Each structure stands twice: as C-alpha cells, then as structure tokens.
Amino acid sequence: MAAAASSTSLKASPSPTIASWMRQRSLSTTFGVTAISFRRVEPRGRHFVVLSMDAKPTILVAEKLGEAGVKLLKDFANVDCSYNLSPEELCTKISLCDALIVRSGTKVSREVFESSGGRLKVVGRAGVGIDNVDLAAATEHGCLVVNAPTANTVAAAEHGIALLTAMARNIAQADASVKAGKWERSKYVGVSLVGKTLAVMGFGKVGTEVARRAKGLGMHVIAHDPYAPADRARAIGVELVSFDEAISSADFISLHMPLTPSTSKILNDENFAKMKKGVRIINVARGGVIDEEALVKALESGIVAQAALDVFTVEPPPKDSKLVQHVNVTATPHLGASTMEAQEGVAIEIAEAVVGALKGELAATAVNAPMVPSEVLTELKPFVSLAEKLGRLAVQLVAGGSGVKSVKVTYASARAPDDLDTRLLRAMITKGLIEPISSVFVNLVNADFTAKQRGLRITEERIVLDGSPESPLEFIQVQIANVESKFASAISDSGEIKVEGRVKDGIPHLTKVGSFEVDVSLEGSIILCRQVDQPGMIGKVGSILGEENVNVSFMSVGRIAPRKQAVMAIGVDEEPSKQSLKRIGEISSVEEFVYLNL
Numbered sequence: 001m002a003a004a005a006s007s008t009s010l011k012a013s014p015s016p017t018i019a020s021w022m023r024q025r026s027l028s029t030t031f032g033v034t035a036i037s038f039r040r041v042e043p044r045g046r047h048f049v050v051l052s053m054d055a056k057p058t059i060l061v062a063e064k065l066g067e068a069g070v071k072l073l074k075d076f077a078n079v080d081c082s083y084n085l086s087p088e089e090l091c092t093k094i095s096l097c098d099a100l101i102v103r104s105g106t107k108v109s110r111e112v113f114e115s116s117g118g119r120l121k122v123v124g125r126a127g128v129g130i131d132n133v134d135l136a137a138a139t140e141h142g143c144l145v146v147n148a149p150t151a152n153t154v155a156a157a158e159h160g161i162a163l164l165t166a167m168a169r170n171i172a173q174a175d176a177s178v179k180a181g182k183w184e185r186s187k188y189v190g191v192s193l194v195g196k197t198l199a200v201m202g203f204g205k206v207g208t209e210v211a212r213r214a215k216g217l218g219m220h221v222i223a224h225d226p227y228a229p230a231d232r233a234r235a236i237g238v239e240l241v242s243f244d245e246a247i248s249s250a251d252f253i254s255l256h257m258p259l260t261p262s263t264s265k266i267l268n269d270e271n272f273a274k275m276k277k278g279v280r281i282i283n284v285a286r287g288g289v290i291d292e293e294a295l296v297k298a299l300e301s302g303i304v305a306q307a308a309l310d311v312f313t314v315e316p317p318p319k320d321s322k323l324v325q326h327v328n329v330t331a332t333p334h335l336g337a338s339t340m341e342a343q344e345g346v347a348i349e350i351a352e353a354v355v356g357a358l359k360g361e362l363a364a365t366a367v368n369a370p371m372v373p374s375e376v377l378t379e380l381k382p383f384v385s386l387a388e389k390l391g392r393l394a395v396q397l398v399a400g401g402s403g404v405k406s407v408k409v410t411y412a413s414a415r416a417p418d419d420l421d422t423r424l425l426r427a428m429i430t431k432g433l434i435e436p437i438s439s440v441f442v443n444l445v446n447a448d449f450t451a452k453q454r455g456l457r458i459t460e461e462r463i464v465l466d467g468s469p470e471s472p473l474e475f476i477q478v479q480i481a482n483v484e485s486k487f488a489s490a491i492s493d494s495g496e497i498k499v500e501g502r503v504k505d506g507i508p509h510l511t512k513v514g515s516f517e518v519d520v521s522l523e524g525s526i527i528l529c530r531q532v533d534q535p536g537m538i539g540k541v542g543s544i545l546g547e548e549n550v551n552v553s554f555m556s557v558g559r560i561a562p563r564k565q566a567v568m569a570i571g572v573d574e575e576p577s578k579q580s581l582k583r584i585g586e587i588s589s590v591e592e593f594v595y596l597n598l
C-alpha cells in the first residue's frame, strides 16, 4: 500500500540514548529454566495502529460536506473538494488521495479501489447507508470504510414523520392545487393517524425514533426486525412481530432497514398482496427495498392507497418515472438527512473518523473492520504490538520452502472467554505472519481475507488462568505447524515452531522460544543464538556487535541447566553486518543462530 506521499508504518520510536538504559535482572525458574535479562526503558509514543501516514495526506471530498467537518479535515490534510465527478474523473483523481469522503450520491466501485493503486486508505461515508460503497473490494484492498451512523438519525426520523403526516393529509398535492389557483377542499380529505397501526420495518436507530414519535401521535406501533432485541421495543411500548404479521395488519408501513441482498425488493408483488387494502407506505430507507414496478401496480389496484418516498432505486429517478408521477405518491429528493443540524453533525462525525483513521487510530465507526470500544483498545494496545511481533518472529523462524499453512494462536488470560475480543490480536498476528514474506499490505481490514486467500489457517485457543483478571492477557503463544525451522531450538517438544510473549510494564517481551525461556523486549531486532552455557558468552557477542557500533538493547539467556544448552536472545537497534553475524556464528560454543527483523 505504499504511495508517493504516504506509506504504512508500525515502526518503533527513534533509537533511545544510552542514558535511557536501565539494567534489570530477573530470575525465573519455571520448568527449571532460568532467564536472565537486561532491560532498557525506552521513550514510548509508538503507533500500534493499522494505518499511519508519513506525509501530509490528501483527502478528496466528493460531495458537499458541512463546513465544520471540512475545517477539521483541513487542519490535518490537503483537502480537495471536487463535487459531481464522473466515475472516470473519480478513478483518475483517486490515485492521488489517501482518503475519500462521499454521501449517497457517489458510487465507490471496485474500479475506484483498483485505480487508487493502493494509496486509498479510508473511505468515509458521511451518513449511514454504505450500499454505494463496494465493501468487498474495499476489504480486499485493505481500505477501511467508516460511516457517520448517528448524526442524521433524528433528521431521518423527522423526515419519515413529516412524510407520514403530509401523505395522510395530502399536504403536497393540496399545496400544488392552491398554488394553481384552485380551492379543492373536498378533494383533499385525508385520513387520521390516531389509533391506526404503523408497522416499522427495521427497528434500528431511525426506526426506533420513528416509533417513538408515532406513539406520540397516538398510533399503535408494531415493528419487525429479526435482529432487534424485544426488550428495547417493549421499553417504548412497541411489539416486535413477524414480517407477515407486520405487513398484513398495518395501516401504514414505514421502511427503515438497510439495503442488503436480503432486503432488496422486500416489498414485492407477493408481499403487496398480503397487505390490507388501502395501506400507506413511507420509505426513507433505500429505494431498492421496494420493487418499484410492483408498487406502481399496487397503487393502481388500490392495494396501496398512497406512498411517500424519499429514496429511489435510481437517484435521481427518470423524469418520466411512473412511480414519481403517480398522483398518490409524495416524493422528496433524498432529503432524510438534510437538515442543517444533521449535516453539521455528520460532517464532524465523518471528519473525525477519517482523520482518526489516517492517524492510525482504530475507528469506532468502522464498517469493514472490528469496532473495538476505546477503553478495550487502550487495554489491548501493548498486546496488539506484541501480537504483530510474535507473528513476525514466528514466520522468520520458518526454513525456506516450508510453506506456512497452519498457525495456532493461544491466548492465556484470567478473563472470561467472552471478555476478550481477539479479532484485533488475530489480525495483527496475521499481519506479522504475512508481511515479512510477501509484498501484501495487511491491516485489520483485510487480515482475515488475506489469510484465507493465501490458504493460511489460523486457529485460536484460550487458556483460562486462575487469578486476578486485571490484565486482559497473561501471554500469547504463536505456533506454526508442519514446517522446518532455520533455528532448530525454536521447535517445541510437540514439533511446532513456538514463540511466546508477554507484556511487561507496557512493553512487549519475547518470553519463550521453542522450549527455552528468554526475556527480551521486542524492539529493534533480535539475534537468537543457541550455545553451550558458559561464562563470557554475552561479552563475546557484545564485543563483536560493539565493534561495528551496533547498539544492544537487551540480552537474555534461557537455559535448561547451568553449563548445558542455552538460548541467548540479543536485542539490537541496528542491523549487524553479514560479517558480524558470521563472526557470531563462528564463536566455538555457538551451535546455531538466527537474525530476526521485527
């Protein structure tokens, strides 16, 4: 995903000075293995994040966005506000952009992602519905999609109620008639709302607000939503019913579900036939949830007395659309979200989400990546870094030609299994496993997709520990099965490459390699040596590295017993030359060694 003005990075902060060294000696005798470690405290300030920028990013705003949002964007990035672009113009421009912000009027197709050449990192949908964004293509290209799901809820609900009341009292038609110089009082007799049954189809944010308001108008409100909790409906005096019951008992039907393959044309010939004669339909969701030809027929047959529509399958609809021109149809041009207040709110909501994502923060409104609450993120932050580094280490231990197919990740935690969201950790382990051996850019968005595409099977297992669940995790273990290792000591007793890590004082540490316990902070790079334990080894290796000014950040020796085989882990800030590595390999007691880039 590298591009002219940007690149992804998960790099450590700059090398610390010698003054930031701190020596710490720790001994642990678990399983009869002793680990001795020297640790340095480093300045933090690292991004643990998925997307981050090196240069000022460019954001293309392709549809009108509230001023406050544009200002937020301009404080952070170069902002190109270009409206009404043709699909071709959008594809041309996109290769120069790191983020794109749209409303419902721009199709963000697969071609857009392909044309971006990997530079596009975030698509921000300034609103709720993301049916105009090709989510599968976004995910495959590792592009995060965020939306602004809350700021226009009330506006959409108010528009729904406005359409409901305007339709019931023929407001639009009567207004046009008066303006035409007529005074047709008997023609525009309406219907009352009080006591009538309203079926809210889709009891999400907008549906709930519509239901609340309709109850205030004295309507009997029922709702259908296969995924909504019944207690939330009961709390506002709404009964959740089946689809058939909702549509067959309603005097008014208001649509509030997203457009998905399963809701597409959900109101069709078959379902119109189940409705009460004279039913009235309101749609502020998406045009595509109604089969528009079927609606025209239902209007003509009188099954549907009236329809009030804010949205259409094709927007704008053709001028000669039978539906729009129908005398019993009230139409508005997708105005649900168009209040001053909602547009400012949406603009701020989307600007913050896009800027946050470009800065590398995880977006709370991500559509194609796990949404992780911020308090959980704060807790998981060091483990996210640990996860990626363990993946990186493990894959670099695989001997060439082995082919990594099966990886097992074990999370040891005192938390209850449903109290630990591992999606983020799994994604970062995947990133660590795949990036060192390919040119693919992996992030939280495309991790599972990329793993699947490469035939990499990642299984997860939990070890539930006793004790206080203060920390979300005790350790993470990554095991790669059915491979040879270029560092034989990394193979565990059960035959897999195994690395294990923990977070200590907020810093990720490698704590096990194969069956050897070590303790080395996962910063810079690491040299692993297997040797016969004897005095002076640390000094010998340290002086070879010192000769070419390679800074050692950490050293740790894990041994089975004194003077027996040991694994020494050495953290280095700079990459040693081939010559130095060769000299380390030539130390007589060194049996094998490997240099691993973090």
Ligand SMILES: NC(=O)c1ccc[n+]([C@@H]2O[C@H](COP(=O)([O-])OP(=O)(O)OC[C@H]3O[C@@H](n4cnc5c(N)ncnc54)[C@H](O)[C@@H]3O)[C@@H](O)[C@H]2O)c1
Pocket (backbone or CB within 6 Å): 128, 129, 130, 149, 152, 153, 156, 201, 202, 203, 204, 205, 206, 207, 224, 225, 226, 227, 228, 256, 257, 258, 259, 262, 263, 284, 285, 286, 310, 311, 334, 335, 336, 337, 338
């Ligand atoms: N006209 C406008 O300007 C405007 C403004 C805002 C929202 N919208 C549209 O309104 C719709 C709802 O928005 P929201 O913010 O309430 O979204 P939401 O996600 O909060 O609610 C959608 C609800 O639909 C439910 N649902 C999904 N499939 C369903 C099905 N087959 N049958 C019944 N319910 C189903 C979901 O469970 C969810 O509760 C979206 O399509 C959105 O794009 C339009």
Ligand SMILES: O=C(O)[C@H](O)COP(=O)(O)O
Pocket (backbone or CB within 6 Å): 103, 104, 105, 126, 127, 128, 129, 130, 152, 334, 336, 337, 338
């Ligand atoms: O899904 C939405 O948020 C609404 O349909 C609003 O769309 P708009 O941003 O194009 O007004």
